Amino acid sequence: MKIPKELRYTKDHEWVRVEGTVAVVGITDFAQLQLGDIVFVELPGEGAMVKAGESFTVIESVKAASDIYAPVSGKIVKVNAALADAPDLINQDPYGDGWLVAVELADGSEPDGLLDNDAYTRLAEEGQ
Amino acid sequence: MALKQTPLYGIHRRYGGRIVEFGGWSLPVQYTGIKEEHQAVRTKAGLFDVSHMGEIRVEGPDASAFLQKLVTNDVFQLEKNQVLYTPMCYEHGGTVDDLLVYKQREDSYLLVVNASNTEKDWDWLQGNVRGFAAKLTDVSGETAQLALQGPLAGRILSNLTDAPVGGLNYYRFMPEVAVADKKVLLSRTGYTGEYGFELYCRPDDAGDLWEAIMDAGQPLGLLPAGLGCRDTLRFEACFPLYGHELSADISPLEAGIGMFVKLDKGEFNGREALHKQKTNGLARRIAGFEMTGRGVARTGYPVWAEGECVGTVTTGSYAPSLDKNLGLALIRAERAGTGQRLDIEIRDKNVSAQVIAKPFYKREEK
The missing domain is CATH 2.40.30.110 (Aminomethyltransferase beta-barrel domains)
Known part of the structure; x- marks a missing residue:
């Protein structure tokens, strides 16, 4: 199970990569393993506002639909359109090609409050 | 309530199965992935643990007459060593369960019922048996079941037995054959829409049987298969799943399995209601x-x-x-x-x- 050092995490198994004022968001390797084969992603629209802790999209595996919660607040400025035809990118490359959305941060310091690699590793290991 | 474990629980853990709760049982939903396992069953083979299914023996001089009264399909047409798929209905036409009836002797049958319905079915059968010279025995605890499904299932099996498995017709069974030196009831049945077999054995033999089948099949592409793909496979074949397409509120006619309801076979539970449904239109x-x-x-x-x-x-x-x-x-x-x-x-x-x-x-x- 991969947990990259440079990312920030939530207890709900989303990750955040800060690039200037924008946070790229996805779900972790642990999350995609738990979900299993992903067959559908309900992509939000660009320009939509998201609020930390609230569901902003739904990922469907073969078995079930799962809410995905925004790790940070702000405006969605980009959506990974490739997921419409290839939702399994999330299984194959959860931290790369399987990213979900990019969020223009309402508060640039908000990601600092998320879990770091060590804290998330402990959480994921407990969850296994 | 504590979850029940099949005799293969340890093996599922060892094979990397992700264990979930299903009908009161701890069972693997998947091992490598639902899509991969699904594909293996369609193109090669998959091995399922279905030991959670319930088994009830019905024996006695009136066993046939009793079952004929209880289920909607025609038990009297059944030959020895033949299997019958049938709904079992309430008087109002709703479905108690759907099950397999194995005719083992003229006066002895084995019913295979949905795991989550075993207790309900048992009570229903007991409640209806009065007046019939038939004895019911719940043999679920002494029966394990594996399902070997997929186009290569026969080839895999023939490596493990001298029995002519290739000649076994659909919905027929061999009452007692040796597979990997274990005594099994071998049946040409399944819930996947593929060619395949179901093997009933003693719980103590289930682990060795599983391992022998995996050893024989793995070189050919056999994968252990979980409940996740069991559901997608049956869904594609449009086999009803009790609690979804069939229930106390859904009749077999509404479920589209009217071919297993023989309205002209004589009196049976639910006949009047089902006949009315058919006459009036659904x-x-x-x-x-x-x-x-x-x-x-x-x-x-x-x-x-x-x-x-x-x-x-x-x-x-x-x-x-x-x-x-x-x-x-x-x-x-x-x-x-x-x-x-x-x-x-x-x-x-x-x-x-x-x-x-x-x-x-x-x-x-x-």
């Missing part, structure tokens, strides 16, 4: 549909047609063999014709769908 039925808009239908989602709620999704899923999002729904009969347009309500939004023919998948007969 008000609702299970229809298959394909999502034409973007979305995955799931059990319980409302179904709409021209602004009117016409029913509910009973099973919805991505269908791996067809690479489409499909569903089964219990809807008003006048909306169930092939080609009719529906809307599936997914998270407060209507997404378009269209009624298509069942089954979604049918294997090519060789």
Whole structure:
């Protein structure tokens, strides 16, 4: 199970990569393993506002639909359109090609409050 | 309530199975992945632990007459070493369960019932047996069951037994054969829409039997297969799942399995109600549909047609063999014709769908 050092995490198994004022968001390797084969992603629209802790999209595996919660607040400025035809990118490359959305941060310091690699590793290991 | 474990629980853990709760049992939903396991069963073979299924023995001079009264299919047509698939109904036509009836002797049958219905079925059978010279025994605890399913199932099995498994016809069984030196009841049945077998054995033999089949099959592409793909496989073949397409509230006629209801066989539980349903025409039925808009239908989602709620999704899923999002729904009969347009309500939004023919998948007969 991969947990990259440079990312920030939530207890709900989303990750955040800060690039200037924008946070790229996805779900972790642990999350995609738990979900299993992903067959559908309900992509939000660009320009939509998201609020930390609230569901902003739904990922469907073969078995079930799962809410995905925004790790940070702000405006969605980009959506990974490739997921419409290839939702399994999330299984194959959860931290790369399987990213979900990019969020223009309402508060640039908000990601600092998320879990770091060590804290998330402990959480994921407990969850296994 | 503590979850029950099959004799293969340890093996599932060892094979990397992800264990979930199902009908009161701890069972693997998947090992390597639902899509991969699904594909293995369609193209090569998969091995399932279905030891959670319930088994009830019915014996005695009136065993045949008793079963004929209880189930909707015609038990009297059954030959020795033949299997019958049949619904079992309440007087009002709703379904108690759907089950397999194995005729072992003229006066002895084995019923294989859904795990989550075992207790209910037992009570129902006991409650109906008065007046019949028939004895019921719950043998679930002394019976384990494996399902070896897929086009290579016969080849794998023939490496482990001298029995002529290739000559065993659909819905026939061999009452006692040695497979990997274990005594099994071998039956040409399954719940996947593929060629395959189900093997009933003693719980103590289940682990060795599993390992022997895996050893023989792995070089040919056999994978251990979990409940996740068991559901997608049966769904594509449009086999009803109790609690979804069949229930106390859904009759076998509504479920579209009227061919297993023999209204002219004589008196049986539910006959009058089912006969009436058939004569008057069905008000609702299970229809298959394909999502034409973007979305995955799931059990319980409302179904709409021209602004009117016409029913509910009973099973919805991505269908791996067809690479489409499909569903089964219990809807008003006048909306169930092939080609009719529906809307599936997914998270407060209507997404378009269209009624298509069942089954979604049918294997090519060789």
